[in-house]
Amino acid sequence: xxxxxxxxxxxxxxxxxxxxxxxxxxxxxxxxxxxxxxxxxxxxxxxxxxxxxxxxxxxxxxxxxxxxxxxxxxxxxxxxxxxxxxxxxxxxxxxxxxxxxxxxxxxxxxxxxxxxxxxxxxxxxxxxxxxxxxxxxxxxxxxxxxxxxxxxxxxxxxxxxxxxxxxxxxxxxxxxxxxxxxxxxxxxxxxxxxxxxxxxxxxxxxxxxxxxxxxxxxxxxxxxxxxxxxxxxxxxxxxxxxxxxxxxxxxxxxxxxxxxxxxxxxxxxxxxxxxxxxxxxxxxxxxxxxxxxxxxxxxxxxxxxxxxxxxxxxxxxxxxxxxxxxxxxxxxxxxxxxxxxxxxxxxxxxxxxxxxxxxxxxxxxxxxxxxxxxxxxxxxxxxxxxxxxxxxxxxxxxxxxxxxxxxxxxxxxxxxxxxxxxxxxxxxxxxxxxxxxxxxxxxxxxxxxxxxxxxxxxxxxxxxxxxxxxxxxxxxxxxxxxxxxxxxx
Numbered sequence: 001x002x003x004x005x006x007x008x009x010x011x012x013x014x015x016x017x018x019x020x021x022x023x024x025x026x027x028x029x030x031x032x033x034x035x036x037x038x039x040x041x042x043x044x045x046x047x048x049x050x051x052x053x054x055x056x057x058x059x060x061x062x063x064x065x066x067x068x069x070x071x072x073x074x075x076x077x078x079x080x081x082x083x084x085x086x087x088x089x090x091x092x093x094x095x096x097x098x099x100x101x102x103x104x105x106x107x108x109x110x111x112x113x114x115x116x117x118x119x120x121x122x123x124x125x126x127x128x129x130x131x132x133x134x135x136x137x138x139x140x141x142x143x144x145x146x147x148x149x150x151x152x153x154x155x156x157x158x159x160x161x162x163x164x165x166x167x168x169x170x171x172x173x174x175x176x177x178x179x180x181x182x183x184x185x186x187x188x189x190x191x192x193x194x195x196x197x198x199x200x201x202x203x204x205x206x207x208x209x210x211x212x213x214x215x216x217x218x219x220x221x222x223x224x225x226x227x228x229x230x231x232x233x234x235x236x237x238x239x240x241x242x243x244x245x246x247x248x249x250x251x252x253x254x255x256x257x258x259x260x261x262x263x264x265x266x267x268x269x270x271x272x273x274x275x276x277x278x279x280x281x282x283x284x285x286x287x288x289x290x291x292x293x294x295x296x297x298x299x300x301x302x303x304x305x306x307x308x309x310x311x312x313x314x315x316x317x318x319x320x321x322x323x324x325x326x327x328x329x330x331x332x333x334x335x336x337x338x339x340x341x342x343x344x345x346x347x348x349x350x351x352x353x354x355x356x357x358x359x360x361x362x363x364x365x366x367x368x369x370x371x372x373x374x375x376x377x378x379x380x381x382x383x384x385x386x387x388x389x390x391x392x393x394x395x396x397x398x399x400x401x402x403x404x405x406x407x408x409x410x411x412x413x414x415x416x417x418x419x420x421x422x423x424x425x426x427x428x429x430x431x432x433x434x435x436x437x438x439x440x441x442x443x444x445x446x447x448x449x450x451x452x453x454x455x456x457x458x459x460x461x462x463x464x465x466x467x468x469x470x471x472x473x474x475x476x477x478x479x480x481x482x483x484x485x486x487x488x489x
Contacts, residue, residue, distance in 0.1 A: 021198060030190040038183045046258050054144075058130040061146035061157045064089070065128070068157075069150035077167050090143065090158040094120065101153070110138050123147040133161045207236055215245065253443050281313035288313075326385070326458060337379055337465070344374035344383065344415060344486070348405060351387045369406035376488045382462040383486075389455040390419050390482060398423025400479055413488055414468070420481040425474040434472060435460040 020028070064084050068091065098115035100106075114120050122129020130146040142161035147154055158180040197364045288306040292298065298306075329337070352368050359366055387405075394403050400423030408416040426434060433439050437457040458480075463470045467487035475481050 021202070024198075026194040026197060028193055030194060032189050034183050034190065036184045038179050042179055050380065054130065054132055057159075058146045061086075061130070061144075061159070062128055062148055064091075064157050065146060065148035065155045068093075068155045069148060069153070072150065072153060074154075086157075086159060088160050092156045092158070094147075094154040094156060096152070096154075096329040106138060112137075117145070117147075119145040119147040119156060120154060123156075135305070204232055204235075207232075207239070211239060274285060281317045284313045285310045324454065326382075337382070339377045339379055342376060342378050342380050342383070344376055344378075344417070345370050345372060347380055347383050348387055348417075350392065351384055352405075355388070355391055358395065359391075364401055364403065365393050366391070366403045366405070369404065370417065375409070376415060376466075376486060378466050380485070382465065386459050386462050386484070387419070390458050393455055394421040394423065394480075398480060408483065411488075414485050415485060415488060416482060416485045418483055420475060420479055422475075422477070422479040425478060425480050426472070428474075431472060431474075435470075 015041050027454045063333050064086070067084075068078060072093070089104075090103070091104045092100050095101050098113035098120065099111065100109045100114065105110060115124065118131040118134070119129040128146075128148045130144070132144055133142055134145060135142050136158075143158035144161050145156055145158045147156040170339055288310045292303060292306050348368060348370050352366050355366075391403060394400065398421040400421045404418075404420045406418050408418045410416075437454055439457075463484055463486065468485045470485075471483045473481050473483075
């Protein structure tokens, strides 16, 4: 348990002790950079000022050195305190071997080689040199040394590195007083600049967190109006569009899946219904044939009656198989069914003419008011089945005596045809289901008359295949009305 709890505790402590924000860290880095830059400038200015003042003091002492060398060359004796009004001026004369041959402040001369002294070595190499703040080994005093090489000697003058001289060599403090306000202004400007960048980072961090958690992003997060803000806005809008595309893909996938499941359900239902519908004609034919086989002495009239029953059941079975084949073809191979330029008015007229004998036999009348031309793209065989089934249904089941077919409206995109009879109509409770496969309003009468229960289902499938709609309603004066709208193309 202890091994498990320690990482959990460390994780909790790590989450509670969060690091500084990006804005704070960036601002601290900017302050550190500004301080470093200011420090470098101050150090450089201090060194430059110090070097300038050291060079200035060296120039003054080099003038003294030159005059001393000139007097030595001329053999004159100089009163240093009188001719050079420099407080506590120390003068040393060194020969070429590095030994001091004269020093105005020493009673006894040291027997040491001075050629390794900085100012002496520089004078030997370059003709002159100086050294700042070096303690004298003989007097124990800090001096500023300046040396110059002559023909026979090296003259070195020195002044004590006193407080007054140290102040002389100290950098000009005015520069420092200017630098501090400049650094302060830089830090203030940096704070606002880094805060702006921090706002970008914070919003992008929120976006990344939401994206990681799968939250919905609508691309409405405001960003400051600059290049980074525009880039951030573009990223979020692109991600929002990607989410929309994924959501749309998922919706389409779900719709396709539901459609496939619905097709499977319909196929299963169709199989069960076909199995049920096939049993009746097959059983009837079996009974008739068994009766004929077992009663060889049956009269000719009776035998003809049983053979007629078998034939009618065969016709019913053939019609059922044809209609099931047509529905299956539209369900599974709709794209393979060809469309061509046709005249809907001509198709309706041909069906009315073909069924003229049946209409007369059942004492019916068809009033076809569709005239002129109704051009469209479609499959003539399928559209013929629409009006054939509607006329057959009206004659067989409506109980009326008249059918009316007329055009309701014609537009550039669609054609609407109304088909109506003057029969008894359909009870309201059955109206929502009349286009279902194998659904019958009067099951006993439908089977007795040889109906398959697929006619109106075929009608609806054909209309939908042509991009249209069909609606059924009872007429106020009696009868059933179908309103069929078909797309032109």
